[in-house]
Amino acid sequence: MxxxxxxxxxxxxxxxxxxxxxxxxxxxxxxxxxxxxxxxxxxxxxxxxKEIVDAIASQALTLAFSYASLVDNKPRQSLAAKLNSWVPRGMGQSKTLFCSGGAEANEAALKLAYQYHWERGHPTKRKVVGRWQSYHGNTTGALSMSGRTAWRRMHDSLLLEFPHIPPPYCYRCPWGLSRPQCGLLCAEELRRVICQEGAENIAGFIAEPIIGTSMSAVVPPVEYYPAIRKICDEFDILFIADEVMSGIGRTGLKWGIDHWRVIPDIITTAKGIAGGYASLGATILAEKVWRTIADGTQKPMHSTTFGGNPLSCAAGLAVLQYIEEHxxxxxxxxxxxxxxxxxxxxxxxxxxxxxxxxxxxxxxxxxxxxxxxxxxxxxxxxxxxxxxxxxxxxxxxxxxxxxxxxxxxxxxxxxxxxxxxxxxxxxxxxxxxxxxxxxxxxxxx
Ligand SMILES: Cc1ncc(COP(=O)(O)O)c(C=O)c1O
The missing domain is CATH 3.90.1150.10 (Aspartate Aminotransferase, domain 1)
Structure with missing residues (x-):
């Protein structure tokens, strides 16, 4: 103390x-x-x-910091390429924006999801639907998407008015039903909320593929994410997989969402990406998302000082290589x-x-x-x-x-x-x- x-x-x-x-x-x-x-x-x-500490020490001696919005650096290039080899093939060629942690990665996802629709002439598509009992971070945008009421309550008046749907929690089904007779109401609820709010107002849906600290490793049913993906496509809504906790192999596949073989439009990740050896987060965009920006204004309207710094990226690269090699x-x-x-x-x-x-x-x-x-x-x-x-x-x-x-x-x-x-x-x-x-x-x- x-x-x-x-x-x-x-x-x-x-x-x-x-x-x-x-x-x-x-x-x-x-x-x-x-x-x-x-x-x-x-x-x-x-x-x-030791291998990871050595890689970080070597990078610190070579180049600890350069401003990634102004000049490029090798570790960032290599780590972005490595992540491209990790994400589901269906995302196409991915591009990654780096930051320092999970909340920042989700803030970037929120803004870039909005920008995706804005670039296509749909500026009213701005809300992101989240799930109750979810957590996406403690900054204002990330907390607005989160459904952890215990952490929202005090700052509720500061948060964005984003809708939330109940979690896919079969052990205590919110409707008191069981599968398969339930009709997958937990996924259908997304459709209901979109219709209620108006699809013209919804930019995305965000979910932790396997629910983390709010509920301790709740695994949605096998039909859940395919149904969610379909609804997102039907209403032109981006699916953001928050892999801050479930990504980088923790669940026994590279990404939590891989258990459902569903392709997200944006993956956010942090925690395990640098294994605790540096603060690092990443917002990984599917080809359709970054191409829309590249074909439009060409400027993703989000950046941070430390995002993509060589030292953190070198740590991330060393950890991913270590995971692969072993x-x-x-x-x-x-x-x-x-x-x-x-x-x-x-x-x-x-x-x-x-x-x-x-x-x-x-x-x-x-x-x-x-x-x-x-x-x-x-x-x-x-x-x-x-x-x-x-x-x-x-x-x-x-x-x-x-x-x-x-x-x-x-x-x-x-x-x-x-x-x-x-x-x-x-x-x-x-x-x-x-x-x-x-x-x-x-x-x-
Ligand atoms: C699923 C998920 N998303 C986002 C976050 C926020 O990450 P950070 O604390 O690095 O901002 C967390 C943190 O626990 C998390 O579990």
Whole structure:
């Protein structure tokens, strides 16, 4: 703790972490913690990887900074080309605008989606539809697209009036229905909102392909994104896949949306792109989007000082190369399957484990008071953070959900997002510590 830092919770004591190595981080006293959340879905190749540190050091000596809006640099060119080889082929030849993080990447997506329509003579197409219980970042535009009410409420009057639709959350279907009789109302809701608002006013739809910190790894049904894509096409609306958390191989495929084989118009990504070795975000435009701008004003109306700087791009390039060379996307899939199986084996008999979900190494656990009725624990019991704190005391970092999965208000959940380099013995420690933490927190209450 330091008296001059403005902490997320001013009154809460925080442990100071001083070192990271592989899947572990260490505090000032030398206590070791297994980083089962990869920082916060960021650290994918592990802490302290020498090849990456060497690449960054070499770039820092060669050229740490140049202003990417004025002059070009090699790492930016190479990273943009690398991302072009990563995105779904259906996006055509992609072009990337770099920035420093997820919210910035989504701000850029919002403005460039608007510009796409503006260039085509549709200046009223300006709203982006989001989903309730989604998170796209804490800047004003990104928060306006987000549906995390707990973080919107205080600043509501400052936000843009963008519509939101309910999440595709089959475990607690907002309509109380189940598949396939539900008629996929969660996707159809997009059509309803577009008709209500007028398609002439809608620029895009944004979604986290697999829902992150608001709901902990909720995976929409298999028909969901194909249906969303169809509706977007029908109404001339861009589909923005927010891959800030689900991208760069975390879910066992390169992008979360790849699980549905659906082609987005814009992909935003951040967190894992530089593996925690630099602040980096990216807004990747499909050919149809950037060509419209290139054939029009020719000037994407968005830029930042640090976007595309050589040092961050060199870090991103080194991380993507490392992931490729070590086949880590496949490893995320394999270790994710193993971790999910072990979690089921170790936790399914506990009365409080309602749902274990996710893809690859993007896994969520929803905790309930009563498994049969899915009744949540009372909010004031703060079960999520009790479990998180006990796991921490036992040397394991897990990520407590930000808001409740039930109406964004109550309910408990947490996420696991370990580095892709995790090994079998680490998985055993994770599942046994989670079981022990749940038992300590919940037995007898
Ligand atoms: C899906 C998603 N989008 C956007 C963001 C915002 O990213 P950043 O915190 O880098 O601005 C986050 C952060 O958690 C996220 O999970």
């Amino acid at each position: 330091n008296e001059h830092v403005l902490y997320a919770d001013v009154a809460r004591q925080r442990t100071t972490i001083v070192r990271g190595e592989g899947v572990y981080v260490y505090d000032e006293q030398g206590n070791r913690y297994l980083d089962a959340i990869g920082g916060v879905g960021v650290v994918n190749v592990g802490h302290g990887v 086949d880590l996307v496949l490893r995320a899939a394999e270790m994710g399957d193993k971790l999910s199986a072990k979690l089921h084996e170790a936790l399914d008999d506990l009365p409080w484990v309602g749902d274990i979900r996710g893809r690859g190494l993007f896994i969520g656990i929803e905790i309930v008071a009563d498994k049969k009725n899915k009744t949540p624990f009372p909010k004031e019991w703060d079960v999520t953070h009790r479990v998180e704190d006990i796991a921490f005391q036992n040397g394991l970092l897990i990520l407590g959900g930000v808001s409740g999965p039930v109406d964004d208000a109550v309910g408990d959940h947490f996420e696991l997002l370990p580095p892709y380099t995790i090994e079998d013995q680490h998985l055993d420690f994770i599942v046994s510590t989670i079981r022990q933490s749940l038992e300590t927190a919940l037995s007898g209450i």
